[in-house]
Each structure stands twice: as structure tokens, then as C-alpha cells.
Amino acid sequence: MEAARPPSTAGRFVVVGGGIAGVTCAEQLAIQFPSEDILLITARPVIKAVTNFKQVSKVLEEFDVEEQPKTMLENRFPNVKVIQSEVKQLKSKEHCILTGDGSQHVYEKLCLCAGAKPKLICEGNPYVLGIRDTDSAQEFQKQLTKAKRIMIIGNGGIALELVYEIEGCEVIWAIKDKAIGNTFFDAGAAEFLTSKLIAEKPEARMAHKRTRYTTEGRKKEAQTKSGAGNLGSALGPDWHEGLNLKGTKEFSHKVHIETMCEVKKIYLQEEFGISKKKSLPFPRDHCNQSVTTDKEAWPVYVELTNEKTYGCDFIVSATGVIPNTEPFLCGNNFDLGEDGGLKVDAHMHTSVSDVYAAGDICTASWPPSPFWQQMRLWTQARQMGWYAAKCMAAASLGESIDLDFSFELFAHVTKFFNYKVVLLGKYNAQGLGSDHELMLRCTKGQEYVKVVMQNGQMMGAVLIGETDLEETFENLILNQTDLSSYGEDLLDPNIDLEDYFD
Numbered sequence: 202m203e204a205a206r207p208p209s210t211a212g213r214f215v216v217v218g219g220g221i222a223g224v225t226c227a228e229q230l231a232i233q234f235p236s237e238d239i240l241l242i243t244a245r246p247v248i249k250a251v252t253n254f255k256q257v258s259k260v261l262e263e264f265d266v267e268e269q270p271k272t273m274l275e276n277r278f279p280n281v282k283v284i285q286s287e288v289k290q291l292k293s294k295e296h297c298i299l300t301g302d303g304s305q306h307v308y309e310k311l312c313l314c315a316g317a318k319p320k321l322i323c324e325g326n327p328y329v330l331g332i333r334d335t336d337s338a339q340e341f342q343k344q345l346t347k348a349k350r351i352m353i354i355g356n357g358g359i360a361l362e363l364v365y366e367i368e369g370c371e372v373i374w375a376i377k378d379k380a381i382g383n384t385f386f387d388a389g390a391a392e393f394l395t396s397k398l399i400a401e402k403p404e405a406r407m408a409h410k411r412t413r414y415t416t417e418g419r420k421k422e423a424q425t426k427s428g429a430g431n432l433g434s435a436l437g438p439d440w441h442e443g444l445n446l447k448g449t450k451e452f453s454h455k456v457h458i459e460t461m462c463e464v465k466k467i468y469l470q471e472e473f474g475i476s477k478k479k480s481l482p483f484p485r486d487h488c489n490q491s492v493t494t495d496k497e498a499w500p501v502y503v504e505l506t507n508e509k510t511y512g513c514d515f516i517v518s519a520t521g522v523i524p525n526t527e528p529f530l531c532g533n534n535f536d537l538g539e540d541g542g543l544k545v546d547a548h549m550h551t552s553v554s555d556v557y558a559a560g561d562i563c564t565a566s567w568p569p570s571p572f573w574q575q576m577r578l579w580t581q582a583r584q585m586g587w588y589a590a591k592c593m594a595a596a597s598l599g600e601s602i603d604l605d606f607s608f609e610l611f612a613h614v615t616k617f618f619n620y621k622v623v624l625l626g627k628y629n630a631q632g633l634g635s636d637h638e639l640m641l642r643c644t645k646g647q648e649y650v651k652v653v654m655q656n657g658q659m660m661g662a663v664l665i666g667e668t669d670l671e672e673t674f675e676n677l678i679l680n681q682t683d684l685s686s687y688g689e690d691l692l693d694p695n696i697d698l699e700d701y702f703d
Contacts (some may be wrong), residue, residue: 212237213238213239213308213597214234214309215239215306216314217242217243218243218313218316218560218562219244219247220248220560220582221582223241223248225251225582225583225590226314226559226593228274229594233594234594236280238280240308241284242286242298242300243271245285246271247268247269247271248271248274248283250267251266251583252264252265253265257614258612260606261614263614264583288528290528291529293532293555308555310593310597311556312558312559313529313551313559314560314562315529316524316525316561317525317561318525319332319519320521320522320523321518328469328515331517341517344515347514348513349370349371350370350373351367351514352372352374352503353372353374354375355517355518356381356383356384360376361618362617363519364381364456371455371457372455373483374457375503377462377463379460379461382394384576385628387639389651390649390651393649393665396646397646398618457483457484459505464505468503469500470498470499470500480494480495481493481511482494495512499513500514501514501515524563533553534552540564544563544564545557545564545566545567548602549585551563559589565608567604569608572610573609574611576611580613584607588607611628611661612625617665621667622665623663623664623671624662624663628653629663630653633655633660636655638654638655639653640654648667649663649666650692658684659677659682
């Protein structure tokens with residue numbers, strides 16, 4: 202006898218995605234409409250919740266990211282119903298979502314927060330690992346315990362954190378740029394951080410407090426209910442905390458950086474033997490390297506575009522993400538951004554009626570503030586999820602809403618190489634052309650301060666270390682204060698800027 206189809210459900214508001222954007226959106230809708238059922242559809246048994254939220258300044262915010270069983274969200278918000286299933290299809294004309302368990306979920310307003318997936322350099326190769334969610338991070342840790350050498354491809358946040366955290370394993374880091382951390386830093390900041398990378402790591406590390414993973418009941422649930430192919434939501438800040446990132450060898454850092462190159466070809470051991478190519482040993486700095494061929498047999502080899510080839514135990518692909526739009530495109534007329542995201546207007550609405558989007562899946566397509574740009578970071582996922590819920594509520598109630606203040610100024614606080622890092626506005630002079638100047642202050646091993654100036658006004662800043670300048674600089678950018686009379690004194694450490702501009 203044929204099994205009965207699961208019944209269809211209806212919710213005034215439906216949210217897809219259990220990451221920071223989706224959970225924040227569902228929570229906000231639950232608060233605004235306490236008598237309505239809010240449906241949250243997610244492929245995984247765990248969700249990402251924002252905890253210990255702290256507004257550091259007008260725009261800068263800090264929070265913890267906690268991975269929790271879905272029941273914890275339902276207990277906090279009794280009107281949120283979490284449906285654990287992957288999305289098979291969106292029928293936007295019928296206002297209906299089909300899920301993998303055969304159910305149909307009818308909505309009035311829908312918000313897509315399905316995140317993004319890793320842009321792997323090579324699909325289907327067992328020696329190429331992408332790190333995106335907690336499961337892939339734990340798989341990486343498992344592989345690392347048996348590794349003598351790995352190769353990291355990419356220059357974003359995950360690559361930066363990995364390179365610093367890994368111990369007891371040779372790391373060859375291939376980047377397509379001239380300097381590390383090109384997404385976040387200029388060459389000066391990169392040089393400041395590289396000195397920390399080369400130095401031995403001290404035993405005492407600054408306490409990370411932002412990410413906790415609560416996994417009670419998770420293993421069993423995950424085994425039985427979650428398909429292996431289902432992508433988890435993005436890692437939050439300090440994702441590596443609690444993972445023992447140690448290889449087989451007894452040393453701290455051993456990192457070699459290959460700049461201005463990309464992957465040309467990947468060979469498995471047998472293929473490499475047939476190719477008759479030679480691989481290089483791990484470069485030893487400051488010594489005459491007479492050995493030019495690596496005698497060790499490695500499971501996988503990487504040929505770079507600079508004609509160098511290295512063997513390693515496995516490869517980490519950390520080359521960015523692709524918006525996870527695939528389940529929603531068929532039969533729906535979405536406008537897509539150049540980066541493949543769902544285009545959204547200033548009210549987080551897509552080109553499809555009653556469908557909103559937030560977080561990594563979307564591409565902001567409104568005319569931006571002069572000091573803001575979209576970057577696929579957890580802070581923007583939270584802001585977009587919160588604001589999307591406000592927009593859905595306003596539209597549902599026939600009210601108007603202004604663009605949220607968080608989109609006035611790009612502001613992000615994080616940690617790289619154990620330094621506090623604050624990025625404000627056009628911190629890398631994005632889109633300013635040559636008509637700008639930079640002012641720098643650097644104390645080696647302690648702090649790096651860079652401000653981007655245009656016509657005597659501050660447009661952006663990078664602050665590395667405990668500078669305590671973030672709130673003052675945020676105000677100077679937002680107010681567009683004329684600073685031309687201060688000249689170089691603006692960054693004089695003997696001058697208290699807060700007294701100047703209080």
C-alpha cells in the first residue's frame with residue numbers, strides 16, 4: 202500500500218535556512234507576530250543562533266554564534282515550527298515550497314536564507330576538502346591528525362585563520378594575490394600580520410568567547426535524519442575554537458607562501474608518477490637549499506601556475522563561496538547578480554512577488570551608501586535577516602519602512618592571528634579610484650592603523666590590535682567631518698582623538 206503523503210502546512214511567514222540570517226529572521230518574525238506560526242525549513246538538525254549580542258557602537262556589533270538543536274529555538278519561541286527537510290522546489294506562482302519529505306508548505310511571505318556553498322577548486326576529489334560548516338571543519342581536523350603537509354588554496358577569512366591555527370604540519374599556502382588577506386588588508390597590514398605568522402606561537406592565547414557548539418543529541422539526530430549531501434550553514438566567528446588543529450610533527454608554525462599563483466592541475470599519486478614531473482621539497486628559508494626534488498611519495502600533488510609543484514597529504518580549498526540558489530531557480534523568474542546571488546532591493550525583496558532573501562544567498566542591488574559594501578560575513582547575515590523580517594512585517598501590515606541604519610556604514614570586527622581587527626567603511630579604498638590618500642601608524646607586533654582619506658574626509662579605516670579608535674573613527678566617517686586641518690596629527694598617538702571629536 203502506498204504511504205500517505207505528509208500533509209501540507211500553511212504559514213503566513215516561511216523562512217528557509219537554519220543559519221544566522223534565517224534564524225534571526227524567524228526569531229524577529231516570531232516576536233512581531235506572536236499569534237502566528239512561523240515556519241523555518243532547514244536541512245540540518247542543528248541551527249545557528251546569535252547569543253550575547255552586544256552593540257559596540259552605532260554600527261559595530263559583537264556576538265557569539267551558538268550551534269543548537271532545533272528544539273532549543275522552538276522552546277524559546279513556541280510559535281516557531283522548525284521543519285527539518287531540504288527544499289526540492291519553490292513554486293512561487295502557487296506560493297508553495299516542496300520539501301524532500303514530500304510535504305508542501307504554503308506561504309504568504311517567504312524569506313530565502315539558504316546561504317552559500319564552498320567554491321571548490323575541484324569537485325569529487327577525495328583529497329580536496331572545502332571548509333564551510335561544523336561537519337566539514339571536524340572532518341578537516343580528523344584528516345589533519347594524520348598529515349605531515351597540507352596545501353591551502355585561497356586568501357579569505359577561513360584561509361587566514363587556518364594558516365595561523367595549524368601546528369605540527371607543514372603548510373604551503375597558495376594565493377593569487379601579492380599579499381595575504383587581500384579581501385581584508387592592503388600590503389602594509391599583510392606585512393604586519395606576516396611577521397606574527399613567521400614567529401613561534403606563544404602558549405597563552407587570547408580567550409575566544411564567541412563560538413560555542415552545543416551538540417547534545419546532535420550525533421544521533423544527524424546520523425538518522427540528515428542526508429550526507431546537505432550543506433550546513435556557514436561557520437561563525439572563531440569557528441576553529443575547540444578544534445585541535447595539530448598535525449603529526451612536533452613544531453609550531455611552518456608556513457611557506459606562494460604568491461601570485463593559482464592551481465593549474467591536481468594529480469593523484471599514480472598519475473603523478475606516470476607524468477614524470479618532479480615535485481619540490483618544503484622550502485627552508487634562509488638556507489642554501491641544495492635538494493631540489495622531493496623524494497617523499499604523497500597522496501596528491503598540486504601543480505601551480507608559477508610552474509612549481511608540491512606534494513601533500515590533502516588540499517584545503519578556501520577560495521570563497523557561491524550563493525546557494527539552485528533549489529529555487531527552476532520555474533521562477535529571479536533576477537540574479539553578477540556573483541550569482543538573488544538580487545534584492547532596499548526592502549530585501551527579490552524580483553519574485555512575496556519572496557525576500559537575506560544573507561549569503563542574496564546580492565544587495567539598491568544604490569549603496571558611500572561607506573557600505575556587501576561582504577558575505579556573519580555580521581551582515583544577522584543584519585540582513587533582522588531587517589528582512591522587519592520588511593516582511595511592514596509589507597504584510599501595509600506599512601512603509603526605511604533602510605536600516607546598519608547599511609549606512611560597513612563595520613566588521615573579527616580576529617586574525619590573535620589580533621583584534623576592525624574594518625570600517627571603504628577600508629581598502631574600494632571604488633574610490635586614485636583620488637584618495639592613506640595615512641598609517643604602525644607599532645610592530647602591537648598595532649596597525651590605516652585611514653583612507655578623500656578631500657579631507659575619512660572614508661574608511663583598518664584597525665589591528667587594541668587601538669580603541671573604532672567608535673571615534675566610525676563617527677568621523679558617518680559625520681564626514683572636515684579633517685584637513687589636522688594633517689598627519691590625526692594619527693599622532695600622543696593626541697587623544699576622543700577629546701578632539703567628542
